[in-house]
Amino acid sequence: MNKLWVIIKREYAQVVKKKSFVVGIVLLPVFMIVLTVVPSLLARKKPATSQQLAIVDLDGRKMGEKFAGKLERYKLDDSSLTYIVTDIYEIDPNDTTEYKAVRSRLDSALQSNKIKSYVVLFDDIVKNDSCIVVAKSFSFRTADRFNWAITRVLTEERLLESNINMEVDSVLNLTHRTVFTQMAPGEKQRNFEVMYLGGLFFVLIIFGTVIGYGQILMRAVIEEKNSRIIEVMVSSVSPFQLMAGKIIGLGLASLTQVGIWVVIGLGIYQFRGNLSISADISDVLFNPILIFFFVVYLVLGYLLYSTIFALIGSIVNSEKESQGFIFPITMTVMLPIILSMYIIQEPNSLIATVLSLIPFMTPTMMVIRLNIMSPTNFTFADPIVLQSVIGVILTVLTILGVIWFTGRIFRVGILMYGKRPTLPEIIRWIKY
Amino acid sequence: MMEEYLKINSIRKTYGDKVAVDDLSLTVPAGSIYGIIGPNGAGKTTTIRMIMDIIAPDSGEVLIEGKKPDSDFKNIVGYLPEERGLHKKMTLEEVIVFFAELKGARRSQILSDIDPWLKRMSLAEYRNRKVEELSKGMQQKLQFVTTMIHKPKLIILDELFSGLDPINIELIKNILLEEKRRGTTILFSTHVMEQAEKLCDFICLINKGQKVLDGRMAEIKTRFGTDTIQVEMEGDGAFAADIPGVESFTEFNNYIELKLGDNADTQMILKKLSEKVKISRFEIVEPSLYNIFIDVARVDPTELNAGEVTNE
Numbered sequence A: 001m002n003k004l005w006v007i008i009k010r011e012y013a014q015v016v017k018k019k020s021f022v023v024g025i026v027l028l029p030v031f032m033i034v035l036t037v038v039p040s041l042l043a044r045k046k047p048a049t050s051q052q053l054a055i056v057d058l059d060g061r062k063m064g065e066k067f068a069g070k071l072e073r074y075k076l077d078d079s080s081l082t083y084i085v086t087d088i089y090e091i092d093p094n095d096t097t098e099y100k101a102v103r104s105r106l107d108s109a110l111q112s113n114k115i116k117s118y119v120v121l122f123d124d125i126v127k128n129d130s131c132i133v134v135a136k137s138f139s140f141r142t143a144d145r146f147n148w149a150i151t152r153v154l155t156e157e158r159l160l161e162s163n164i165n166m167e168v169d170s171v172l173n174l175t176h177r178t179v180f181t182q183m184a185p186g187e188k189q190r191n192f193e194v195m196y197l198g199g200l201f202f203v204l205i206i207f208g209t210v211i212g213y214g215q216i217l218m219r220a221v222i223e224e225k226n227s228r229i230i231e232v233m234v235s236s237v238s239p240f241q242l243m244a245g246k247i248i249g250l251g252l253a254s255l256t257q258v259g260i261w262v263v264i265g266l267g268i269y270q271f272r273g274n275l276s277i278s279a280d281i282s283d284v285l286f287n288p289i290l291i292f293f294f295v296v297y298l299v300l301g302y303l304l305y306s307t308i309f310a311l312i313g314s315i316v317n318s319e320k321e322s323q324g325f326i327f328p329i330t331m332t333v334m335l336p337i338i339l340s341m342y343i344i345q346e347p348n349s350l351i352a353t354v355l356s357l358i359p360f361m362t363p364t365m366m367v368i369r370l371n372i373m374s375p376t377n378f379t380f381a382d383p384i385v386l387q388s389v390i391g392v393i394l395t396v397l398t399i400l401g402v403i404w405f406t407g408r409i410f411r412v413g414i415l416m417y418g419k420r421p422t423l424p425e426i427i428r429w430i431k432y
Numbered sequence B: 001m002m003e004e005y006l007k008i009n010s011i012r013k014t015y016g017d018k019v020a021v022d023d024l025s026l027t028v029p030a031g032s033i034y035g036i037i038g039p040n041g042a043g044k045t046t047t048i049r050m051i052m053d054i055i056a057p058d059s060g061e062v063l064i065e066g067k068k069p070d071s072d073f074k075n076i077v078g079y080l081p082e083e084r085g086l087h088k089k090m091t092l093e094e095v096i097v098f099f100a101e102l103k104g105a106r107r108s109q110i111l112s113d114i115d116p117w118l119k120r121m122s123l124a125e126y127r128n129r130k131v132e133e134l135s136k137g138m139q140q141k142l143q144f145v146t147t148m149i150h151k152p153k154l155i156i157l158d159e160l161f162s163g164l165d166p167i168n169i170e171l172i173k174n175i176l177l178e179e180k181r182r183g184t185t186i187l188f189s190t191h192v193m194e195q196a197e198k199l200c201d202f203i204c205l206i207n208k209g210q211k212v213l214d215g216r217m218a219e220i221k222t223r224f225g226t227d228t229i230q231v232e233m234e235g236d237g238a239f240a241a242d243i244p245g246v247e248s249f250t251e252f253n254n255y256i257e258l259k260l261g262d263n264a265d266t267q268m269i270l271k272k273l274s275e276k277v278k279i280s281r282f283e284i285v286e287p288s289l290y291n292i293f294i295d296v297a298r299v300d301p302t303e304l305n306a307g308e309v310t311n312e
Helices: A002-016 A019-044 A063-071 A096-111 A140-161 A168-174 A192-226 A229-234 A239-270 A279-285 A288-315 A319-338 A340-345 A350-356 A362-373 A383-413 A423-429 B044-051 B092-102 B107-120 B136-148 B166-181 B193-199 B217-223 B238-242 B266-276 B289-297
Strands: A051-057 A083-090 A117-121 A131-135 B004-015 B018-029 B033-037 B059-064 B077-080 B154-158 B185-190 B202-207 B210-216 B228-234 B246-251 B256-260 B278-285
Touching: A002 A192, A002 A239, A002 B092, A019 A192, A019 A239, A051 A063, A051 A096, A063 A083, A063 A117, A063 A140, A096 A117, A096 A131, A117 A140, A131 A140, A140 A168, A192 A229, A192 A239, A192 A288, A192 A319, A192 A340, A192 A362, A229 A239, A239 A288, A239 A383, A288 A319, A288 A362, A288 A383, A319 A340, A319 A362, A340 A350, A340 A362, A350 A362, A350 A383, A362 A383, A383 A423, B004 B044, B004 B185, B018 B033, B018 B044, B018 B059, B018 B185, B018 B202, B018 B210, B033 B044, B033 B166, B033 B193, B044 B154, B044 B185, B077 B136, B092 B107, B092 B136, B107 B136, B136 B154, B136 B166, B166 B185, B166 B193, B185 B193, B193 B289, B202 B217, B202 B289, B210 B217, B210 B289, B228 B266, B238 B246, B238 B266, B246 B289, B256 B266, B256 B289, B266 B278
Parallel strands: A051 A083, A051 A117, B033 B185, B033 B202, B077 B154, B154 B185
Antiparallel strands: A117 A131, B004 B018, B004 B059, B202 B210, B228 B256, B228 B278, B246 B256
């Protein structure tokens, strides 16, 4: 026990003293803020300045003017217009020379940033819907508003031309678009984007820890194997103590890192008002049941995969040789990210449930499912809680199996230099 | 007979079809310097790894003071493996403390011992420098310190002399002789027979995983008689092989060794030699370990070329 502690201490110190450790601590929260806070800030931000646009109207029925009129409802904070129409060119559709001249003038105005965009409303637009907008870049918001404005103009025109005996405005009121507000059980608002990003965020932490620290461990084993330190070590401790010490030491280092993140996260939660993070984000990120399972699965995922990485490190002679083994591991851990769009829509489907109960995928799969189902009470009546607990049990059993197997291979592998062993050779090592 | 410290009872180890160590038994008396000697691939490292419990024998057993080694055994051994290495990013002090702590020593006990050891190895000024700043030879010496710092009762050194220059070999030999006087038991392996010859009380010659010969060095030498002549001379002495009565001829760095037949006339040989070269030393001696090995293992000396068993 004492010797195990000596190894844990050294491994921990070696990682924590490195610059990359500090960089990692800083990078993830930055990443997290970029992922959650910045989009919500940006999305809420109104355009700070008004933008100029020109309109080319080939229809001849004052469509350009009407379109410009519809855009007037959008105002900046200082209640000046968001969209300023600089010119409206009304051109005879048959006068192609004039049309071409105007287009090329407007194109150069775009190039020199005198206008942000221009729209062309073609002849007989009411019938054929033909219109284009030309710009160097579009924001979703502006595109949406332009679409709304032209739709509104054309709808009004069509209603006037039709024989419906009603006020145009009242028809429009009757036909406006309706949107569902998404709610979770228990009067909680839900937001598809937030659920998606929140789930991804947890999976990415597990993914980063498992792959990142797993590879640090593997590299350390390969290096100690190549520099022949391992043999000196196993003359003092058992190979199993050596392996366990490395896994625990690095695990504590990763928990230190995650611990610091949690503190930063709680800090952000405290000041969420100032940072204008919406309540649904905090609901997603600070659900105690979710956090509990997240920490459990983070630890289990780390134990499972770091043991496998230790196994690989003991078998191969160089990092290059290890590449072939790492790819399937990365894919397994990443699968939930690849399938996330599906899982978010069908978190309870048979496929999602089965995949999340395969121990090698449980840590990430179950966390992304938990995030979507966001259980409110720790009760086995809730299938996701029950499945999460079963997942924990299955993963623990798998870890024990993997540790046993790795222990057998590790003690032989670390003393084998030279040629990479074949699978039958590795199997034979179990008996040595 | 001295009290036995370490005893190996017919251990055997195979890797697939290859027999690395075959039915090997040996007894290391307490407080002695014991050499396991043989060419590369003879099974020395495998034997030592089995003693260290790094690998398990297929059959047979290793006994320490008559008992199976318990968990404390690793703490009383100082082990220098053939393949050596230290953590490059740690300082000398950190490395020494780390390995001592792995042997169950307390940090506080070790700290005061570090300086005398480093001074002796001419490494004192590097105490707080990183291992990677040391030259290869210096790292070997540091490794030796990490082997000795916890005051082991049993020292096991695999290919002790590899990577050391003659001055450091002398230094380490002296330290080992001091340890022996304190009652420490020392077991080492080497393929350099001449070094072993000067240092060992007891030897075990092994070849192809099997014991060829073992026992007290002095007894072995006597047993193999005084039918050997060493000659130092100026000029090429290769013709000596053709002198009647000379059975075998071995050339060393600055002398030749002749093994004589049963009825050889030493005076006649001296006379023949002095006719062609200028002789500065002519001595009837015990045979060298190298020649004994060749003799007993019945190996062809040409098989034992560079990298295998050597004289020097």
